[in-house]
Amino acid sequence: MSNYKFECLNVNITDEGVAHVEINRPKALNAFSTQTWTEIGQCFTQFKHDGNVRCAVLSASGRMFTAGLDLKEAATGPLATNSTEDVDRARRGYYHRLFILKFQDAISAIETCNKPVIAVIHGGCLGIGIDVISACDIRVAAQDAYFIVKEVDIGMAADIGTLQRLPKVVGNDSWVREVCYTARKVSAQEAQAVGLVGSLHASKEAALAAAMDTASLIASKSPVAVVSTKHLLNYSRDHTVQEGLEYTAIWNALAHNSKDMPTAIMASLQKTKPQFPKL
């Protein structure tokens, strides 16, 4: 466990293999500083290599999920592109692009960690918050949750994943575009109706409990089957059906060597609950 010590995150891993990650900057309304997203990237990259982690839950402490980007930090950081007028714009652009890519990679680590991640949203989920939850697999929310694709209101297009993933997460393009262009507030109920969140719960605690339950259920399955499913879903989203099938064929030609298959089939026939070793 000692491997998961962070400043902005609390990480706890259950015996069943459920990692609970809590964003923990409540005083700053969990605003995303560079430290915050760097740690997100580190944490989920580590999960990729850690057999003890089979599924993860991502929630946040305090009043809301996140108020979005840490604008105070941004005002003096690499995004503060107008601060020094004398710089060569092409040179600054070269490094600024690398900075954006690094930020994107940190959030994409949620997707590439191969273990399913369930987001639990309560209170506001603004700006970068939408990028983050779009990179998760499953989203549940408290009744008080609300969502704002805030970026146009700070004069920019969302660039950490919202414009890439949100339209593939919900099947209503008219709605996606409207909320991206207007930065209007979306209630938990509307988010559920459109499919952004799966289930709504009376409180953050209830939402978290439900997420932990689902995560425990996933953690009880064959980890080979689960990581394969996540990896193949992501691969297939980005390829043609035929390419997805062909990639799956070579993947499973390897994965079918797992002893989890006879274990699972035997348990199924014997109506017992199978136990699978960690990945």
Next chain:
Amino acid sequence: MSNYKFECLNVNITDEGVAHVEINRPKALNAFSTQTWTEIGQCFTQFKHDGNVRCAVLSASGRMFTAGLDLKEAATGPLATNSTEDVDRARRGYYHRLFILKFQDAISAIETCNKPVIAVIHGGCLGIGIDVISACDIRVAAQDAYFIVKEVDIGMAADIGTLQRLPKVVGNDSWVREVCYTARKVSAQEAQAVGLVGSLHASKEAALAAAMDTASLIASKSPVAVVSTKHLLNYSRDHTVQEGLEYTAIWNALAHNSKDMPTAIMASLQKTKPQFPKL
């Protein structure tokens, strides 16, 4: 008709050009043996070349649509990868990959046959059943239908199309991932709400009748228009909008030579019902 004799399938083609395919292994709960999916592949490939078939309906006999893969057969077949420990895993993997590809191709024949296929689901639709119905164009169900993406429960990732097609069939990624990771049971009502099935009916018979009606309607349209529409929808799903448009342009530069167009336009102006020759 004599061309469509199968062991595991009943095939009947109406005068209007609607082919009704019934999976017929009721004692085995329509479990998919190698023979079953091989015949599916043969049957729909034949439809591709058969001008008498304009639309198809796929249903199943007995208690449920399908219990999934025939595990008894699988336990001794090519999927039984742990049966002979002494084999070279790379060599076996080479042939096992070819086996998976062959299985995939058989089910993909539903998609590539060019004639629309309407699935009618009643009772359980498990595992490979989801792969099959995802490859169909339209899905209707009886009230008693339920759906389980069962593969993680036998220790593997679904590999015959579910992970490729299901997320493109329903527009709710959070839901897709949850049911794929958990293998939980989905009711007919939930399936309809999420868009997996279009309409629900009181019984299997009612669902089948509705499907046959829709199929008859489709069969009454210009077969050139119908097969073109299916082919172009599938092509466009797998390409950029611009590539889809360009492919459509060359396709229709040929298809517009059809005499169905003046026939249809004339009938439209004269308010008569047009008759179109078979493909």
Next chain:
Amino acid sequence: MSNYKFECLNVNITDEGVAHVEINRPKALNAFSTQTWTEIGQCFTQFKHDGNVRCAVLSASGRMFTAGLDLKEAATGPLATNSTEDVDRARRGYYHRLFILKFQDAISAIETCNKPVIAVIHGGCLGIGIDVISACDIRVAAQDAYFIVKEVDIGMAADIGTLQRLPKVVGNDSWVREVCYTARKVSAQEAQAVGLVGSLHASKEAALAAAMDTASLIASKSPVAVVSTKHLLNYSRDHTVQEGLEYTAIWNALAHNSKDMPTAIMASLQKTKPQFPKL
């Protein structure tokens, strides 16, 4: 304003930067003649280069949005492919393909103009009408609106965008295919339920007013942020998530040079309403 004089379109641009485009061939039920779609192409291409336009609304005059393709014209035009039997089909096909591509490009100008476009549908929206509204960003409708993917009924597959964009606009593939194969009538309520239109309004006037309100809101945002968002949403729809992210990084490395960002952030901190110069 004098730059926007058309035969089939009325164009009016508000001081806020909302361009209202009205298809204006009410006697012909706004049937799409070559002149009509040519002007659509010209108008929206011009918007791309006109900093005074920040958002657009597309509606139609008279009884309905559009009855579809102008069949009278088509009967004697390039689509009339069976009129002269003696022609070399390959040569005619060469030019016919170019004609289809030109038609497609005209409608795609709605998408490529970079400024968001809100469609307002009332009465019937048939055939090419579906191609047109699928190329818009947001769709609102009057209660009396109905929709028919009419092309199979004139013996052809839709070729101006419906088969490419509609399945990416609504997340219900079973529904998309059914309405494309059957050419059945879809009510405004069904269109809303499936996500084809966002909001329904008592009358065309109410729908138009709502669209103009949303457009005004969008026009009040940073135009750099808004055109970036539309451009990146379209790019990302057609690429993998990773490619979308990388393209976004270089795009924003340039766009972040905008003075709109400090303006917006300052206004956000000071709780004032920011003013952004035109693009």
Next chain:
Amino acid sequence: MSNYKFECLNVNITDEGVAHVEINRPKALNAFSTQTWTEIGQCFTQFKHDGNVRCAVLSASGRMFTAGLDLKEAATGPLATNSTEDVDRARRGYYHRLFILKFQDAISAIETCNKPVIAVIHGGCLGIGIDVISACDIRVAAQDAYFIVKEVDIGMAADIGTLQRLPKVVGNDSWVREVCYTARKVSAQEAQAVGLVGSLHASKEAALAAAMDTASLIASKSPVAVVSTKHLLNYSRDHTVQEGLEYTAIWNALAHNSKDMPTAIMASLQKTKPQFPKL
């Protein structure tokens, strides 16, 4: 012929269908002004629709093929990005990108005109000259020709096609990169050795005569076969082998309707020279 009146280009079309295009700004060493490339775009786009043009030859008048971009014009034009420091960089970038795309489209018209284009190079071919000849199908040169990928020497990366097409035109990546990074001078002999030009000739006149001979030969072939071959080569360069094959299948299912095929086969069997009508 009167359709091809340009300021910077001379166009002459032979009875056989060979269009000779001569870049004609000898005093400016055929430097590419906006007028020049705009006319290139117009001319070759027109060829696409002109059945009288079956093949084209592109050469230049005066001392050399081209000295490259017209730097005098550029110093005051849209490329002069540092001229007005006070502008919003994001806004200027929006329009500057559209300008580059327009420039690219003009040169790409050589590729998309569907009729083969043979470039004849003499003297220097610098900067934009490489973009232009890379967009041609076949390149022949006089012994005195030399080539410089000049862009790095004006502080920028080539952006009108060289970096996209040159590596696909010659099969020597080490050489391509070296000449692009160093802007060193390449002799006609080296250009031939590496495959950039096919044949070398004693003089510009000899090179032009050879190009006209090849063009006449191509113009004597079935125009359906020739434009199909060019279109399919370009399509296939940009797609997988399998996608290229599938696109070819639909293309030829149309093109095989040409009467040129029986004409050609009959002539082949009868050992006569076939005559093919214009496209």
Next chain:
Amino acid sequence: MSNYKFECLNVNITDEGVAHVEINRPKALNAFSTQTWTEIGQCFTQFKHDGNVRCAVLSASGRMFTAGLDLKEAATGPLATNSTEDVDRARRGYYHRLFILKFQDAISAIETCNKPVIAVIHGGCLGIGIDVISACDIRVAAQDAYFIVKEVDIGMAADIGTLQRLPKVVGNDSWVREVCYTARKVSAQEAQAVGLVGSLHASKEAALAAAMDTASLIASKSPVAVVSTKHLLNYSRDHTVQEGLEYTAIWNALAHNSKDMPTAIMASLQKTKPQFPKL
């Protein structure tokens, strides 16, 4: 061996695992009838599944490699598209496209069989002959060999692979286009200079012997390594470098389970010649 009985092909498999396939219609100058290419498809598909075949050599009997398509058969076959004027062109086009795809698949079987194929060319290699040898891995020729991309001379674009593979086989686009547009004769020496063939030999017999030697050498290597190398080269040709790398990673994560690796490494350290079991 009895499995490889064909009308138009002689097949002989050596003990080392080299399959020698000889096209054997010398009286017809090995013109490709439907029977011929159907058997090519069957033969190489069978090789894919036959562990006894580790490498293949493809040559032809009689005066030349092949005179191209069997025009006599074509004049009455599916390519004879102008024979019956009364047919519906769209309907015929539907089936004609399927015919071309079937023809393409037969020749692509050379590529997809996974075992390297060495073509031995002597005398003429015309039309479909170029499609065939482009699908092979390695090409050697006799001094008397010559090559013609003949299709434009029968009024059509090559459609069985030449336009897809030839430009990726030789790195000289100017040359590829010239020979495709002009159908001019290419000598063995020119073919070697441009890289179409690797080595030239005094006679067909010498060329065949050299090919058999190379094939024997390949057959002596680990079959897991060899089929993996061919498969990955083909995959990577059609994908980005990064996608090729990622596919390779999963492929080799399976293939590295082969016992051939320790066998080969041990033999390498002990300077002995390793023996590898068949695939």
Next chain:
Amino acid sequence: MSNYKFECLNVNITDEGVAHVEINRPKALNAFSTQTWTEIGQCFTQFKHDGNVRCAVLSASGRMFTAGLDLKEAATGPLATNSTEDVDRARRGYYHRLFILKFQDAISAIETCNKPVIAVIHGGCLGIGIDVISACDIRVAAQDAYFIVKEVDIGMAADIGTLQRLPKVVGNDSWVREVCYTARKVSAQEAQAVGLVGSLHASKEAALAAAMDTASLIASKSPVAVVSTKHLLNYSRDHTVQEGLEYTAIWNALAHNSKDMPTAIMASLQKTKPQFPKL
């Protein structure tokens, strides 16, 4: 400089901005241990962010460029896949795939560092050596150099880039496949003839001097122009021509803000040698 301290590499950066990287394990014939390739990855990733580095040269110390993978280490490392028979193959495969990806990423850092890299080969260049030099931009060699794609001789397919990049580096597919299937030795002269190396030199010292000269020349150019050229060449290799053009347009819309452009143009007009600040 102190930032570039490695165990297996010597790094020296000239005042002009040329980084000379020497692989320095001469006793092991520069065999690639995990430490070696990890440091390659670190070094070139660092170059990406280091404005002092404008171009790099990669050579090796001792008798040869590299003998290939460190087989001693491999025999006990993650590649030793048959060492522990009892492991779950699917689980081991999961981590083994991650290991290959990490190895690939390290070598790909040569490509993604954005600064051109010139490889200097002397003596043997085996196995992983081919992966490495294929990832470089330009290759020069000493007369004594030789090349072997060695992987099939250790029972595996090359998996660190050779199969992806080599066919795109040299334009002779028949040759590429032959050397990959046979693992035969290729002389420096043959490598030059086929385009694998650009220039040959009498000795390693001469080759290194020539590479340093070219590198100095490149380092004297605008760094914005040079990194843009490399980045765009790599992007365009992996995309269609049109996509490459569009990406270039947005890239240069930013890069054209560089002050290097007026500096370069002014120097060009004044015939002076321009000085460009570091990136």
